[in-house]
Amino acid sequence: MLPLHFPSQEYPEDVHIIQYHDRIILLVGTAHISQESVNLVRKVIGQEQPDGICIELDEKRYQALTEKKRWQALDLKQIIKDKQLSTLMVNLLMASYQKKLGEKLGVKPGAELLAAAQSAQEQNIPISLCDRDVRITLRRAWKSTSLLKKAYLLTTLLSSIFDETEISEEQLAELKQKDVLSELMGEMGAILPNVKKVLIDERDIYLAEKIKATPGRRLVAVVGAGHIAGIKNQFCINNSGMLNDINTIPPVSIGWKVAGWSFPLIIITSLVVIGLQKGEADAGANLLYWVLAHSIPTAIGGIIALAHPLTILGALLAAPITSMSPLIGAGYVAAFIQVMLSPPRVLEFETVGYDMGTISGWWQNKLLRVFLVFILTSLGSSIGTYIGGYEIIKNLIS
Numbered sequence: 405m406l407p408l409h410f411p412s413q414e415y416p417e418d419v420h421i422i423q424y425h426d427r428i429i430l431l432v433g434t435a436h437i438s439q440e441s442v443n444l445v446r447k448v449i450g451q452e453q454p455d456g457i458c459i460e461l462d463e464k465r466y467q468a469l470t471e472k473k474r475w476q477a478l479d480l481k482q483i484i485k486d487k488q489l490s491t492l493m494v495n496l497l498m499a500s501y502q503k504k505l506g507e508k509l510g511v512k513p514g515a516e517l518l519a520a521a522q523s524a525q526e527q528n529i530p531i532s533l534c535d536r537d538v539r540i541t542l543r544r545a546w547k548s549t550s551l552l553k554k555a556y557l558l559t560t561l562l563s564s565i566f567d568e569t570e571i572s573e574e575q576l577a578e579l580k581q582k583d584v585l586s587e588l589m590g591e592m593g594a595i596l597p598n599v600k601k602v603l604i605d606e607r608d609i610y611l612a613e614k615i616k617a618t619p620g621r622r623l624v625a626v627v628g629a630g631h632i633a634g635i636k637n638q639f640c641i642n643n644s645g646m647l648n649d650i651n652t653i654p655p656v657s658i659g660w661k662v663a664g665w666s667f668p669l670i671i672i673t674s675l676v677v678i679g680l681q682k683g684e685a686d687a688g689a690n691l692l693y694w695v696l697a698h699s700i701p702t703a704i705g706g707i708i709a710l711a712h713p714l715t716i717l718g719a720l721l722a723a724p725i726t727s728m729s730p731l732i733g734a735g736y737v738a739a740f741i742q743v744m745l746s747p748p749r750v751l752e753f754e755t756v757g758y759d760m761g762t763i764s765g766w767w768q769n770k771l772l773r774v775f776l777v778f779i780l781t782s783l784g785s786s787i788g789t790y791i792g793g794y795e796i797i798k799n800l801i802s
Contacts, residue, residue, distance in 0.1 A: 419448060420632060422639055427621050430454070431636070433629035434516045441516040445626050449523040455620025457524045459517050460611060460627040462535045469518045480748070480774070484740045491542045493775050494558070496756055520626040534614035534625070536607055536651060543653045544606070548598035606650045608634025609643045616644075664730030671728070671793060674800045690796050697795070698723035698788030702734050705780030710767055711738065712745040715777060723785045727792075735782030742777045746770055 418441075420431040432448055434441035449457060461469070483492055512518075524531045546554065612635045615625050627635060656664075671694065679687030702723035706716035719738035726734045748771035752759070759765030759772055766772045 415448065416444065418444060418629065420636060422636065424616065424639055427623065429615060429623045429625055431632055432624060432626045433632040434626060435629060438516065442519045445516045445519045446523055449520065449527070449529070449624055452622065452624055453527065454529060454622045454624045456530045456532055456618050456623050457520055458532045458534045458611075458615045458618050458623055458625035458627075459520050460535050460625075460631065461517055461521075461533050462537045463533060464538055465514075465535070466521070466533055469514050470521065480743050480771075481740060484736055484743065487736060488539065488543070489736070489739055489775070489778050491539060491546060494542055494546065495538060497558070497760065517626060520624075530620075532614065532618040534611050534618070534627075536610045540651060540653060541602060541607065544650075545599050545602040547654055548602055553599075604630065605634065607631065609638055609646055610650060611635055612638030613644050613647055661730070667789075667793070668728040668730075671796060674796050678796070678800055686799070690799055693795050694788075694792040695724040697792035698727050698734070698785055701784035701787045701791075702738075702781050703784070705782075705784035706738060706777060709773060709776035709780045711742055711773070711777045711781075714745055715742045719777075719781045719784075723781075723788060727785055727789050733782055734785040735778040738781040739774050739778040742774050746773070748774065 415430075418433045420433065422429040422431060430448060430452060432441075432445055434445065459466075483489055521531060523529075608631055611625075611627060611631060615623065615635070616639070625635075675687050675691055675694075678690055699720045703716050703720040706719045711719070715738055718741040719734055722737040723734040726732050726737060748769070752769045752771050756769060756771050759769040766776055
């Protein structure tokens with residue numbers, strides 16, 4: 405076996421050299437919106453001519469960077485059916501945050517990852533996409549977060565894209581040296597430890613194990629600077645047995661399933677008891693109150709979102725029914741109808757990152773309007789659940 409050759413070229417401190425058994429791995433820590441990182445990636449790959457190149461991308465994000473017509477393949481109706489609309493929205497908010505900073509720095513977010521892929525193709529070097537599927541990452545993060553902290557996360561992301569504060573030259577220079585998304589998650593780690601665990605810590609494990617599994621004695625791995633320390637630590641640990649665990653979406657716990665079905669059972673039982681104790685008229689009046697308590701605020705949510713009239717009607721009719729089942733919510737029904745009646749155009753998918761940064765854009769862009777329909781009708785139905793439930797329970801015990 406040929407001896408290992410360490411790089412003779414002196415690289416900046418962003419390039420970390422790891423000797424792993426009989427292999428050499430050059431970890432290139434990048435900022436996802438930095439031209440300096442693009443240049444460094446091309447330089448390292450060109451000089452080292454590695455056996456393989458590992459990139460912090462999954463298949464979906466790779467396609468998003470390399471395929472100009474990627475939005476045409478997005479099935480929004482299937483996303484709604486799979487209850488992944490909130491996941492898509494968070495993903496777009498994060499992408500918009502990076503794009504906004506990228507414009508100020510004069511470079512496209514993820515340009516250094518694209519440069520790694522292009523260099524590999526130009527030099528006929530095998531590529532290994534080493535990141536976890538972004539949909540699994542976001543859904544694990546979403547499921548691991550309480551309702552209150554979900555609201556905090558969305559508020560933080562929304563405030564970041566609406567923030568128009570000018571960035572000084574010194575701040576721009578500092579941003580060029582950072583993996584901005586990792587920095588954001590690091591700052592939120594104290595408040596949202598579960599989110600940081602999923603977005604950063606778990607992916608450190610996943611990236612390290614995938615890099616280890618990539619064939620070749622000499623590899624270049626291009627990853628965000630925020631992952632470097634975690635990946636280096638994982639090279640001292642064998643976590644291959646954890647891959648299956650962190651690459652799945654946790655099922656809904658039995659406790660949540662029981663709680664989800666318990667509430668409608670309580671409402672139905674309460675209506676039956678009211679009917680037996682106070683008569684059918686009282687039971688009917690309480691049932692009507694339940695229907696109106698859900699239909700009216702849900703319809704108002706659709707109106708505020710400027711939903712299609714038939715979407716508003718569908719939400720109004722669906723809300724009292726979906727509120728009795730934890731399997732589907734009025735927001736998903738309304739969003740699905742809205743997509744069917746007023747589907748977003750491809751151009752609106754392409755401009756969503758810009759439109760997110762303005763208040764009017766949320767109503768003008770048909771994709772963002774779908775999100776508004778989903779959020780506001782869901783909120784309306786939730787209000788109805790509390791109001792209607794309170795009234796029925798109050799009448800039961802009075």
